[in-house]
Amino acid sequence: MDLVTQSLVIGLTEYAPLVLAAIGFALLYRLTGLINVAYAETLTLGAYFGVWLNTSFGLDFYAVLIPVGIMSGLLSVATYLAVFRPAHRRNVGALEMIIISFGLSIFLRYGLQFVFGYPVRYFDVPPPDTVDLLGVGVGSFRLLALISVAVLSLVLYLFIQRTSYGLKVRALASDEALAKVSGIHPLVVTVLIWFIAGVAGGLAGAFLGVGSAVAPLLGWRQFLFILLVVLVGGSWGLGGVIVAGVVAGIAVAAMTLQFGQVLYAQLILIIAFIVILKIRGTRLTETAKV
Amino acid sequence: MLDAFLISGLYGVVLVTGLALLLHLQLGLVRIANFGVAGFFGLGMYVFGVLYVQVDWPFGEPWQFFVCAAAATVVSGLAGILVGWLIADLDTDGVLVSTLGFATVVAILATTQADLTGGAEGLGGLSFPFDIGRTKDNEFLWLLITAAVVVAILAYVWQVHRAPYGRLLIGIGGNEPLARSLGKASYRTKIWLFCVASAGMGLLGAMNAVMVRFLDPANIGIDITLAAMVGLILGGTARAWGAVVGVLLTVGLFDIVIQFYLPLPKDWYNQAIPVLREAVFGFTLIVVLLFRPLGVLGDMRRDRLMRKLHGR
Numbered sequence: 001m002d003l004v005t006q007s008l009v010i011g012l013t014e015y016a017p018l019v020l021a022a023i024g025f026a027l028l029y030r031l032t033g034l035i036n037v038a039y040a041e042t043l044t045l046g047a048y049f050g051v052w053l054n055t056s057f058g059l060d061f062y063a064v065l066i067p068v069g070i071m072s073g074l075l076s077v078a079t080y081l082a083v084f085r086p087a088h089r090r091n092v093g094a095l096e097m098i099i100i101s102f103g104l105s106i107f108l109r110y111g112l113q114f115v116f117g118y119p120v121r122y123f124d125v126p127p128p129d130t131v132d133l134l135g136v137g138v139g140s141f142r143l144l145a146l147i148s149v150a151v152l153s154l155v156l157y158l159f160i161q162r163t164s165y166g167l168k169v170r171a172l173a174s175d176e177a178l179a180k181v182s183g184i185h186p187l188v189v190t191v192l193i194w195f196i197a198g199v200a201g202g203l204a205g206a207f208l209g210v211g212s213a214v215a216p217l218l219g220w221r222q223f224l225f226i227l228l229v230v231l232v233g234g235s236w237g238l239g240g241v242i243v244a245g246v247v248a249g250i251a252v253a254a255m256t257l258q259f260g261q262v263l264y265a266q267l268i269l270i271i272a273f274i275v276i277l278k279i280r281g282t283r284l285t286e287t288a289k290v
Numbered sequence: 291m292l293d294a295f296l297i298s299g300l301y302g303v304v305l306v307t308g309l310a311l312l313l314h315l316q317l318g319l320v321r322i323a324n325f326g327v328a329g330f331f332g333l334g335m336y337v338f339g340v341l342y343v344q345v346d347w348p349f350g351e352p353w354q355f356f357v358c359a360a361a362a363t364v365v366s367g368l369a370g371i372l373v374g375w376l377i378a379d380l381d382t383d384g385v386l387v388s389t390l391g392f393a394t395v396v397a398i399l400a401t402t403q404a405d406l407t408g409g410a411e412g413l414g415g416l417s418f419p420f421d422i423g424r425t426k427d428n429e430f431l432w433l434l435i436t437a438a439v440v441v442a443i444l445a446y447v448w449q450v451h452r453a454p455y456g457r458l459l460i461g462i463g464g465n466e467p468l469a470r471s472l473g474k475a476s477y478r479t480k481i482w483l484f485c486v487a488s489a490g491m492g493l494l495g496a497m498n499a500v501m502v503r504f505l506d507p508a509n510i511g512i513d514i515t516l517a518a519m520v521g522l523i524l525g526g527t528a529r530a531w532g533a534v535v536g537v538l539l540t541v542g543l544f545d546i547v548i549q550f551y552l553p554l555p556k557d558w559y560n561q562a563i564p565v566l567r568e569a570v571f572g573f574t575l576i577v578v579l580l581f582r583p584l585g586v587l588g589d590m591r592r593d594r595l596m597r598k599l600h601g602r
Binding site for chain 2 (some may be wrong): 090102108109114118224264273278
């Protein structure tokens with residue numbers, strides 16, 4: 001019972017930022033059909049923006065969250081307008097789009113070091129308060145991340161399902177030509193999607209960065225987890241992504257507690273998710289194997 | 291005799307050219323984006339290193355090298371069959387996650403199995419299968435041997451382009467359902483292709499283990515995959531020579547021309563140049579795929595009959 005409680009609390013609080021990032025990634029993936037490898041760098045740059053605002057202007061961690069969200073959202077929109085929109089207009093294929101996003105990821109990851117410097121950076125914040133949750137001590141930043149994920153998930157769900165803009169987003173994702181005929185301006189809606197995804201990624205990066213070091217590989221190290229969660233859980237919409245992310249986080253926490261080594265837990269998770277993808281099959285299965 | 295640093299730079303060009311040629315078979319012909327090149331390369335490197343250092347062989351060099359390199363090649367080929375089976379009926383997204391996942395699994399095992407691999411501290415104790423004098427002489431000879439292996443890979447790729455097997459690969463890459471409907475065994479072909487290409491990557495990993503003589507999980511990062519991919523895409527994914535031209539223009543430019551012939555401040559070489567190298571590689575991928583998706587060499591060279599039919 002002790003292991004179950006600990007896994008639940010640690011899994012939920014430690015992996016909450018990644019669930020938030022997965023929601024943003026899934027939004028892009030489901031509504032634009034793009035696997036954006038450069039999304040990893042939205043997390044990394046979110047953490048760097050946070051450190052810069054925190055150390056250069058003396059803002060405390062809670063105060064940097066809103067500007068970090070806005071800056072990351074704008075960065076995400078800039079990557080769309082500068083790279084992905086021109087690629088889309090040139091009818092670049094799905095395979096090439098992934099490679100372009102891989103190139104953009106590398107370019108941003110290394111390019112940011114010329115702006116923010118080479119050394120690893122740290123938030124200048126006092127040690128977080130420890131809150132007792134079901135008998136397990138949790139840092140206040142982690143708890144805030146968990147609450148943020150819950151609130152943002154609800155806001156995103158309501159936005160997509162209940163607002164007129166959400167309806168436009170779903171219409172555009174469903175049938176772009178029909179959406180255009182219906183008077184929906186695709187550029188405005190698409191920019192909105194990229195902005196929201198960027199906000200989610202940037203905030204996730206700031207939450208990850210405040211609990212550890214801010215380094216160029218911060219986002220890339222989490223990318224496979226996010227990708228697996230979205231590909232496995234994404235079939236059931238944003239709700240499926242959240243459930244897959246939460247379950248995966250709790251499972252990794254439980255295995256880490258059991259084996260005493262987080263890498264073993266990640267290893268098992270990667271293999272399990274790939275096996276699920278294989279069993280579930282994909283779009284080519286209907287043509288049968290020769 | 292070449293300078294020791296120049297030997298190292300040339301070796302990097304030769305090694306990445308070999309990986310890019312093998313990636314060309316997957317990405318250029320069958321249009322499978324293998325993001326796990328570093329995984330197969332790393333598997334070969336570590337299987338070779340672990341067998342070489344941890345097993346008490348009853349025979350000496352060069353047989354110890356041949357047996358360990360053969361084992362590394364076979365194990366990487368078997369891993370290629372497994373990954374090929376996993377991805378054979380997956381779309382591009384599934385291929386990305388599976389190949390990236392495989393590379394991550396190899397890196398995790400290299401780190402966690404410290405009793406065998408040395409973990410994060412690394413594994414030493416490797417040596418050349420010969421000794422002709424100074425370390426620099428041995429490295430130069432090893433560069434020549436690796437270059438011979440890469441030339442053999444180029445010859446194989448060249449041959450594939452002109453064989454019915456190559457046309458089958460191109461057909462599957464162009465329209466897989468159509469190839470299946472014509473009775474072509476696309477599933478089996480993709481698995482076999484992955485087996486061969488992965489075995490080649492594993493062999494190059496084993497050869498790299500001899501050159502570096504100290505194995506570290508940091509050596510099997512995504513930068514290996516990036517270097518092979520950017521070289522191939524810049525040169526041209528559709529052409530056999532694309533990988534060679536592209537790697538010379540990318541890795542050759544940074545690891546030889548900039549490292550040895552540009553009078554840059556010394557402290558730039560520690561951080562600025564390696565960081566700039568990767569950033570430029572990433573930017574190159576974007577620019578080439580946006581403005582010249584077929585790379586420097588352009589479209590596939592068609593055989594005489596096809597050129598006649600298309601009037602060129």
